[in-house]
Amino acid sequence: MDQEPITKMTDEHLTPKPTSLPPMADLAAAQSLLRTVFGFAEFRAGQAEIMETILAGRDVLAVMPTGSGKSLCYQLPALMRGGLTIVVSPLIALMRNQVAQLRGYGIAAASLNSTNGFDENRTIVEQIARGELRLAYVAPERLAKPETVALLRRANVGLLAVDEAHCISQWGHDFRPDYMNLAALQNELGPLQTIAFTATADAATRADILSRLFRQQPQEQPQVFVHGFDRPNLRLAMSARNHGRSQLAQFISGHRGDSGIIYCASRRRAEDIAAFLRDEGVKSLHYHAGMDAAERSRNQDVFLQEDGVVMAATIAFGMGIDKPDVRFVCHHDLPNNIESYYQEIGRAGRDGLPADTLTLFSTGDIGLRRRQIEEGAASDDQKRVDRLRLNALVALCESPRCRRQTLLGYFGETGASACGNCDICAGSVAVVDGTIAAQKAMSAIVRTGERFGTEHLINLLLGEETEAIRNFRHDALPTFGVGKEHDRNEWRSIFRQLYAAGMLSLDITGYGRWTIQPAGRAVLKGQARIELRRQAVTAPGKKAARKAAATATLGEGSADHALFEALRARRSALAKAQAVPAYVILPDRSLLEMARGKPTTLGEIAGIHGVGEMKLKLYGEEFLDVIRRHQASPSQRRAD
Ligand SMILES: Nc1ncnc2c1ncn2[C@@H]1O[C@H](COP(=O)(O)OP(=O)(O)OP(=O)(O)O)[C@@H](O)[C@H]1O
Ligand SMILES: [Mg+2]
Numbered sequence: 063m064d065q066e067p068i069t070k071m072t073d074e075h076l077t078p079k080p081t082s083l084p085p086m087a088d089l090a091a092a093q094s095l096l097r098t099v100f101g102f103a104e105f106r107a108g109q110a111e112i113m114e115t116i117l118a119g120r121d122v123l124a125v126m127p128t129g130s131g132k133s134l135c136y137q138l139p140a141l142m143r144g145g146l147t148i149v150v151s152p153l154i155a156l157m158r159n160q161v162a163q164l165r166g167y168g169i170a171a172a173s174l175n176s177t178n179g180f181d182e183n184r185t186i187v188e189q190i191a192r193g194e195l196r197l198a199y200v201a202p203e204r205l206a207k208p209e210t211v212a213l214l215r216r217a218n219v220g221l222l223a224v225d226e227a228h229c230i231s232q233w234g235h236d237f238r239p240d241y242m243n244l245a246a247l248q249n250e251l252g253p254l255q256t257i258a259f260t261a262t263a264d265a266a267t268r269a270d271i272l273s274r275l276f277r278q279q280p281q282e283q284p285q286v287f288v289h290g291f292d293r294p295n296l297r298l299a300m301s302a303r304n305h306g307r308s309q310l311a312q313f314i315s316g317h318r319g320d321s322g323i324i325y326c327a328s329r330r331r332a333e334d335i336a337a338f339l340r341d342e343g344v345k346s347l348h349y350h351a352g353m354d355a356a357e358r359s360r361n362q363d364v365f366l367q368e369d370g371v372v373m374a375a376t377i378a379f380g381m382g383i384d385k386p387d388v389r390f391v392c393h394h395d396l397p398n399n400i401e402s403y404y405q406e407i408g409r410a411g412r413d414g415l416p417a418d419t420l421t422l423f424s425t426g427d428i429g430l431r432r433r434q435i436e437e438g439a440a441s442d443d444q445k446r447v448d449r450l451r452l453n454a455l456v457a458l459c460e461s462p463r464c465r466r467q468t469l470l471g472y473f474g475e476t477g478a479s480a481c482g483n484c485d486i487c488a489g490s491v492a493v494v495d496g497t498i499a500a501q502k503a504m505s506a507i508v509r510t511g512e513r514f515g516t517e518h519l520i521n522l523l524l525g526e527e528t529e530a531i532r533n534f535r536h537d538a539l540p541t542f543g544v545g546k547e548h549d550r551n552e553w554r555s556i557f558r559q560l561y562a563a564g565m566l567s568l569d570i571t572g573y574g575r576w577t578i579q580p581a582g583r584a585v586l587k588g589q590a591r592i593e594l595r596r597q598a599v600t601a602p603g604k605k606a607a608r609k610a611a612a613t614a615t616l617g618e619g620s621a622d623h624a625l626f627e628a629l630r631a632r633r634s635a636l637a638k639a640q641a642v643p644a645y646v647i648l649p650d651r652s653l654l655e656m657a658r659g660k661p662t663t664l665g666e667i668a669g670i671h672g673v674g675e676m677k678l679k680l681y682g683e684e685f686l687d688v689i690r691r692h693q694a695s696p697s698q699r700r701a702d
């Protein structure tokens with residue numbers, strides 16, 4: 063373990079440097095830093111009021127969508143107030159990422175963690191001691207160490223920012239025991255303004271965070287902001303997996319040259335899919351926890367630094383990665399539960415430009431997820447919550463209603479109207495009266511004594527004389543062969559939908575046998591009807607939708623594609639030279655604005671999204687040079 067020389071500090075090093083601004087000026091000052099440091103024209107929804115509350119000294123718990131700009135809500139106040147801001151986040155990759163971005167803006171930030179070398183950590187400790195850092199990212203397990211606490215106690219800490227705050231809750235989907243140490247830290251460092259952020263906290267998780275993380279005096283109750291969960295720029299689509307590879311290939315063909323992530327249920331599958339995509343001519347790598355650390359971080363770096371890489375990965379990949387231009391996330395297999403689904407698709411389109419998602423699933427996936435829950439080591443309470451979250455996801459997959467309405471409904475946001483940006487709104491899923499099909503399926507279940515699973519029941523409905531059908535004499539039942547108007551895949555979908563609608567229940571501990579619920583009996587008896595989706599085997603209209611998304615990404619026609627590519631190439635070269643991700647130089651959106659507006663002076667470059675003072679100084683001339691060369695090139699003159 064590395065020892066930190068915290069005893070050598072002198073009082074002089076620790077003199078606080080408060081820079082308290084008059085409260086009225088706070089928001090205006092924040093606005094001006096937003097422009098000069100970050101190069102952003104305006105706050106995004108919710109940011110201004112959260113920052114105002116933080117600058118007024120109050121504790122805050124903010125729940126905002128993935129990619130909506132929570133980091134800025136603690137980074138900007140950290141620049142404006144005296145003292146040091148401690149940022150806690152659960153992953154070292156996440157801390158490194160943010161520190162790289164902040165340094166790119168010219169902000170004094172560092173991260174204290176166990177993967178730093180001895181010298182690196184010592185330098186950081188000295189910087190903290192001298193009051194030179196504005197933000198220090200610290201891993202939660204570090205905060206439990208007495209020497210860290212001693213260091214911080216003398217370092218004029220003004221603000222504790224807890225990112226991914228759901229990690230403190232055992233109900234959350236990502237519980238980290240080390241987050242429990244944060245409450246103790248409050249006592250050790252004295253009353254400390256605490257601000258916490260997360261994208262996924264339902265009501266139970268929020269209550270948990272409030273009781274575990276904050277000072278409990280009534281006058282100091284944190285202000286809670288819940289800014290909803292919607293990510294309108296993400297297109298949502300889900301589809302039964304019939305031919306996984308070709309569905310994947312079709313989806314990706316609409317995204318040539320884009321960065322994307324394909325989530326897979328196993329390490330083996332991640333490797334296979336990456337190889338498959340390479341055969342298809344796609345730049346693709348794999349990532350999972352079974353790789354050695356060096357290879358893992360090499361692949362991650364390529365994904366971050368190069369344009370157009372597709373990562374086939376297990377869920378070990380992606381948390382805390384703020385690559386803003388990921389244009390699609392595809393789940394090759396059903397995600398773990400609805401919160402994981404939301405987090406994982408949230409890695410697409412963080413720049414606010416259109417992005418695409420597709421989730422593939424099968425009845426087998428659902429069964430596997432159920433077994434994982436039942437056979438896992440979690441407490442009964444936890445398993446109950448896990449089951450509910452999985453059921454919510456299954457229902458979302460089979461929903462005949464707008465995906466976004468269904469998803470937001472799960473998080474407690476009701477009343478949204480149909481979104482117009484999901485497969486169901488796009489009309490690729492037709493709804494038909496499914497009462498007769500439902501009655502046939504349930505009659506097959508009843509007549510076989512509620513003892514059989516999907517495949518056997520489908521054999522019965524299709525009139526297949528398998529060995530099992532003959533052994534049980536099911537070929538003599540009146541239901542034998544009555545379901546030939548649907549094929550096997552359609553029947554599978556019908557079973558899942560009846561399940562999602564609460565008509566059937568699936569025995570998850572046994573062999574997946576189906577039993578009938580009261581709601582199902584009503585349909586069976588003809589007392590109620592049910593609408594079912596006609597499973598779209600190849601989703602119609604998808605190509606058109608994706609083309610539209612790609613055009614929208616590049617703006618209304620006027621962006622010069624050749625110039626955009628030239629700017630990307632220069633950015634790549636700059637990123638490689640500094641060994642940082644390309645977006646740390648500038649995000650796609652900035653390059654798109656340049657390709658559209660073709661600025662010719664530094665003053666015009668300064669007006670581009672994402673170009674603050676530091677970026678202007680470092681890269682302004684570089685990109686002007688690309689634009690000038692492009693304008694002067696013969697092909698360009700011909701085009702004019
Ligand atoms: N006011 C703004 N204008 C333009 N871009 C912004 C603004 N605020 C933040 N961003 C950008 O939005 C992107 C996403 O921000 P951030 O990483 O803070 O998301 P997040 O809310 O923490 O999401 P997650 O829950 O997934 O971690 C970043 O690339 C950031 O630079
Ligand atoms: Mg974040």
Ligand SMILES: [Zn+2]
Pocket residue numbers: 464465466467480481482483484485486487
């Ligand atoms: Zn919709």
